[in-house]
Amino acid sequence: MVTGKGGTGKSTVAAALALALASHGRRVLLCEVEGRQGIARMFDVDPLPYAERRIATGLAGADGRAGAVHALHIDPESALMEYLSMYYKLGRAGRVLDRFGVVEFATTIAPGVRDVLLTGKVYEAVKRNSRNRGATQYDAVVLDAPPTGRIVQFLGVNTELAGLARMGPIKHQADSVMTLLRSPRTAVHLVTLLEEMPVQETADAIEELRAAELPVGAVMVNQVRPDELDDTSLADALAGRLDGPRIAADLAAAGVEAGDTLVAELTEEARDHAERRALEDEQRSRVAALDRPTYELPRLAGGVDLGGLYELAARLREQGM
Structure with a gap:
């Protein structure tokens, strides 16, 4: 069932x-x-x-x-x-x-x-x-x-x-x-x-x-x-510690013109993602506490x-x- x-x-x-x-x-x-x-x-x-x-x-x-x-x-x-x-x-x-x-x-x-x-x-x-x-x-x-x-x-x-x-x-x-x-x-x-x-x-x-x-x-x-950011990056995004100049440099290396607006928007998206992941981890802990076999599907x-x-x-x- x-x-x-x-x-x-x-x-x-x-x-x-x-x-x-x-x-x-x-x-x-x-x-x-x-x-x-x-x-x-x-x-x-x-x-x-x-x-x-x-x-x-x-x-x-x-x-x-x-x-x-x-x-x-x-x-x-x-x-x-x-x-x-x-x-x-x-x-x-x-x-x-x-x-x-x-x-x-x-x-x-x-x-x-x-x-x-x-x-x-x-x-x-x-x-x-x-x-x-x-x-x-x-x-x-x-x-x-x-x-x-x-x-x-x-x-x-x-x-x-x-x-x-x-x-x-x-x-x-x-x-x-x-x-x-x-x-x-x-x-x-x-x-x-x-x-x-x-x-x-x-x-x-x-x-x-x-x-x-x-x-x-x-x-x-x-x-x-999917886990798109590692734990360190998630913590930095959540705390607002992401390195803007480094993000701009990485974008430039990939051939993307990175102005301040784009970097700010990406930083905000990363923060939203980190907040969502934190909430999901909290719910994952509640699922684990149910003491039943657990399977995850993407x-x-x-x-x-x-x-x-x-x-x-x-x-x-x-x-x-």
Whole structure:
């Protein structure tokens, strides 16, 4: 599971994680549940139907073998139709219910039903075995999950349902899903930026996940700025001690006409950069205090495209993810 405050790039990190895991011939399923077709846009493919589709080749492993990334866009209406067919054998009757709007009513009005169906489909993909004839078995399933503000409710809704349903297939499935979500097979990774609000929301989410007995994975620090100045230069920039004549001489040596205005503007930019780095270092210390494995991903100057996803996947794998 990959979650994070809105704007931290959790969908990008989920996609990069799927590519990183799909090595050595492994098959990975990347799922999304928020209805935005984000996977299709990132991988530059047609909008995904409610069906698993191969969308990319993973990173090659040390043995030269690369696996595959499959994708699934899970919508609650289709998941309900599948659920009715599997457990209640409704078949054609289920399609009649859909035409009368019963399916839409159940997935938008009934409390928790939507999230139960979404997590139930992920559970089905994880638990496949040789008896699921014709279905692809995956070595890993990555879910681009809802944001941190809703993640505990999203993952814990099956507990509430299990308490309401005393017997039957609904009770059995809810119990099974929660057993999986609380097992060592599951990890909830959190994506953050080196900014105060995302880091605080990450810390709060970790506390809530632990209170709900859900397994906390790693903290993924996204969009990290490059180290363009060494520590001495950063300290000098922050204290206003940069050597203006030396900057002018260096610019002149590079063939740039350096007047006092340009040197002053560059000095001010360096100070702004140093202040930003100081704030980021403070937030980095707060992330370290969360006592979870931490991975850092760089800010991509050209934005995120398929090539950028592979670059981020390589960074994750280099750090041991």
